[in-house]
Amino acid sequence: MSSAAAVEGRPLAGHTTRLPWPFPDDLDSFRYSVNVEPARVPRPTAAGEWGAHIVDLGGEEYGAMMAERRRILDADPHRVRILPGMLPACWDLLLYYLRDLAISFPHIMELSEDGDHLHWRNHALGTDQSFVLGDAASLPYDPMTFLGREIPDDLLLVKERDGRLCFDAGLVTFAAAWSVSFDVGMTMDEIHNPVPRLTKEGITSRAEQFLRRLPADQVYRRVNWTLSASGSRKLDVSLEELPAWGTDIPALVRDEEWGRLQLRIEVEHFVRLPMTGAVTFNIRTHMTSLDEIRRVPPWRDQLARVVLELPEDLATYKGFADYREPAMAWLTGEVTA
Incomplete structure (x- = not known):
């Protein structure tokens, strides 16, 4: 663990030591780019390390995250959208990830295979499920939903249709100001058109x-990163939940509670599935407050430089143009106990 894992005698939170800090050490400015790199490669940070596996279970947070995801899925089945013809890709996705989980976390997850007959055990969540690959009746949910109730990643499937890449299936419970029901079926151009400069x-x-x-x-x-649309570590800031979180930032800005402001970090993994050729574009969301970031000086100073340098159109799109200066002034001020 890095020497930054404790600041002024105060140990950092476990999630901070595993946080996928979004900026290279020498970066002082940010612009959108196709900033992809090989996965399953550990990356050290000023507070620890991340990236050894394509699924980050989240340590002690795993159970709470999965309980929240299952609650959302039970309350709103529309968070899962699978267009016609995408079910084979969903089975492909399920098998790929269960195999990867069993290899990555053999102490808590097991997958037994006998032809198309499989047996999945997740000891952390108490899952014990036998099923037949491709047989929907052998699972309690469709294959995408079954997987989504086992891992904290939002799941998206992209397939070429009519010469365009289209988002044709997804399970999304932790969206940042968008809706899976609205975006499903769109092309990549249509989804990203609102983002300044991308097109x-x-x-x-x-x-x-x-x-x-x-x-x-x-x-x-x-x-990817932004300052969160919520002043708490609230992962579900989807359009479906806008009434529940829409007043969080105005209240935080009014009260100048900058330490509660969240840096929202999204790690996106890209996998071409072996049986169907569909591409999965999965998103694992991490949250950390400015109060926590302030305790890691290299992060504190770099985030302030990046946020303050960001062009106005990008800062407006990310939602913090109106309050970035006082928030970053607080961040770089004297650290208090």
Whole structure:
């Protein structure tokens, strides 16, 4: 563990030591790019390390995250959308990830295979399920939902349709100000068109080219970030839940409670599934407060530089143009106990 794992005698939270810090050490400015890199490669940070596996269970947070995901799925089945023809890709996704989980976390997860007959055990959640690959009646949920109730990642499947890459299936409970029900069926261009500069600067087209050429034997990842639309560690800030979180930031800004402001980090993994060739684009969301970031000086100083340098159109899109200066002034001020 890095020497930054304790600041002024105070140990850092476990999630901080595993946090996928989104900026390279020498970065002082941020622009959108196709910033992909090979996955399953550990990356050290000023507070610890992340990235050894394509699924980050979240340590002690895993049970709470999965309880929240299952609660959302039980309350709102529309968080899962699977367009016609995508069910084979969902089975492909399920098998790929269960195999990966069993290899990555053999002390808590097991997968036994006998032809198409499989037996999955997740000792952390108490799951013990036998099923037949491709037989919907052998699972309590569709294959995408079954997987989504086992891992904390939001699950998206992209498939080429009519010459375009389209988002045709997804399970999303932790969206950042968007809705899976609204976006499903859209092309990559349609989904990313609202993001400043992506289309004009050719970033969306380069991302499509990358996904089209993605080999089946290699997994990649990228990291995205923003300041959260919620002043708490609330993962579900989807459009479906807008009434529940829409007043959080105005209240935080009014009360100048900058330490509660969250840096929301999304690690996206890209996998071409072996049986169907569909591409999965999965998102694992991490949250950490400015109060926690302030206790890691390299992060504190770098985040302030990046946020303050960001062009106005990008800061407006990310939602913090109006309050970034006082928030970053608080962040770089004297650290208090």
